[in-house]
Amino acid sequence: MEITSYSMNWHYPTAVKVGAGRISELAKSCGQLGMKAPLLVTDPGLAALPMIEQALQQCRDHGLRPGLFTGVKGNPTGGNVADGVAALKEGDHDGVIAFGGGSAIDAAKAIALIANQSCTLWEAQNPAMVDVSKMLPLVAVPTTAGTGSEVGQAAVISDEESHTKRIIFNARMMPPIVILDPELTVGLPPKLTAATGMDALAHNIEAFCAPVFHPMAEGIALEGVRLIKEFLPRATADGSDIHARLQMMVASSMGATAFQRGLGAIHSVSHSVGALYDSHHGLLNAIMLPYVMEANRPAIEEETVRLARYLGLEQANFDGVMQWMLDLRKELDIPHTLAEIGVDDSQAELVGKMSAKDVTARTNARQLDAAAYQKLFLNAVNGTIQGV
Template identity: 35%
Template sequence: MSYKELYQPVHLIIGEGCIREIPRHIDTFGGKKALIVTDRGLLKIGTVKMITDVLDGVGKPYAIFADVLPNPTVSICNDAKALYDREGCDYVIGIGGGSPIDVAKAVGILATNGGTVEDYNGLELSTYKSAPLIAVNTTAGTGSEVTRAFVVTDEKRKSKMLCVDSNSLAYLAINDPSMMVGMPPALTASTGMDALTHAIEAYVANSRCPFTDGIALEAIRLIGQNLEKVVENGSDMEARTNMCWAQYMGGLAFSNAGLGMVHAMAHQMGGFYGTPHGVANAILLPYVMRFNMSACPDRYRDVAQAFGFNTGDMTPEQGALAAIRFIEELKKNIGIPMLSDTEFDPKDAVILAENAMEDTGMPENPRQPTIPEVVQVFMEAYLDKR
């Protein structure tokens, strides 16, 4: 008898102004002092203040750790945990895109389980539920606020650790589009492509199920209709709200179905060069889809249908190519760079490919590559001068 276990945060709230619901939820677990985990940029532009105003309004104390950087490292997690202890905090509020929320998850797990982040590199390695975590998303999105995964860079190995742990699930996940209005177009573009990659990888992942299929396809449809609009006009609240839903569903889809080769390769670019996660995914997505096409052309044809193509008369291969071309066009329209525009160096391709084979996303990919095949996909992306 086979069965499927599904994961999601305890509470999820979505919609403009929903950050006002945070204090009510803090009272349900009796939180006394929060550690807010965020980054300098969000502090500077006033995004963090939107949350501290809500906490100040009801007299809830907090300390702020704002030293999270993109592709956060083990030492950043340790610094945040040290502040949590020094300030006598008993719950965590992560405010940001993937990086601050990932660090907040690490702090929550370390608070109740002890040890170091490296101890949780892998699948379900903690014993106890994290300290209560409120995950406030400011991008759309990494999906980190709804997933049981957090990614931390091992600065010594220059590699990314993917910690997949249901004890790290948020107590409360918040997606308020008013928190996202300040996102610059390039960040809107790359995080939106990350969300699209989540949905597409989940839709073809080996551990997919009817639940993840349904939300993945709807996420793809919403991204196809709204990403360009919101990159063009960041104040389009309808498009922002639709992207919130899409990233929410993409996050839930991959958290329950798994990822694939795009993320397995992109994680290595993040660890090696610090390439922003969404940019690396966006660059690699169509090349990996071409590699995977022979294993799941009918599934990729469904993706084309979700993008709005009339696929009734298309063979699975024609449909898959339509989906890939749509993504290539979308990338161009929203200003995603080519691989040759990044710090990627072809002489690193073998080590990147070797590390990608170890990534927990790889076993979910519908076609299992060899190391030379991963190298080849990197090189196809690198040599493509379109």
């Protein structure tokens, strides 16, 4: 059923302002959190678009003194976070606006977390090292529908020295106010709409299949997959379809809410490959999806039957779900192999070892060792969908 009204207020998992035009409430939201001088954190590409200056001007018009930090890479690094903290302190800012895709939001969350701490960013991987009373207030404004970082309790940051991705987790990292305005995603090109949407699908699928007792997250993930099935093709084909854009933003947030239950090997490999090859995270997840599903097949047959029935697939079993995923990827022009995006097999052994150690491997539907992850990676490079 189409929604006739696009203005709602949600309070789960956090305060979410949902609907077209809700970006007009950005300055008010900052004020609600006590900010007088917020630092807007985004990436260089988005910084060149009118929406950023409009956001800054809105803050000025409401008596705030905003600043701008744009030094965030596609895979944000510890150096990006350190530079953001320096900009925050130099400008005497008292809060953060996370504005952009998952990379900008993750970096902004890390900046707000660490700016006033006595521990380092990497030490903050241990939540006990963090004084939550010193964390800065944060408003998150996503401009893509993929990572769901706006409602996540973690930030994924690349360690340039070890060439690994580290996950900084703290339950208090979830932004207290989120603005989901589909109008901010209208200009997202079809290829990025598809890749980020498939990222959201990977989140929901892995959360649904994770072997952890969390029925609420399981239910959220199931509906998130259904929304993506219905609306991702629409949003990709017609970027001006506000209803589809809104539903994809919702599905993205649902994925990140659901993966409090856990993720899995899609992310274990994507984190490793992303750190080594600096590849787009959402696209990596989109490519890895069927290879991991096949690898996990012995453990998820029952789950995929339920998923297929809920999605209304003609073939209500694992094969039906797999075929739907492959058809969706083809419809969205997602590459079938890692080789197609420039990832070779020269570091296969290292990818296997890194993936087995990645924190997301703990909640994969099957426990895989480094050799299995290496084979899984090679399958995705070569385009061979088979078990490991």
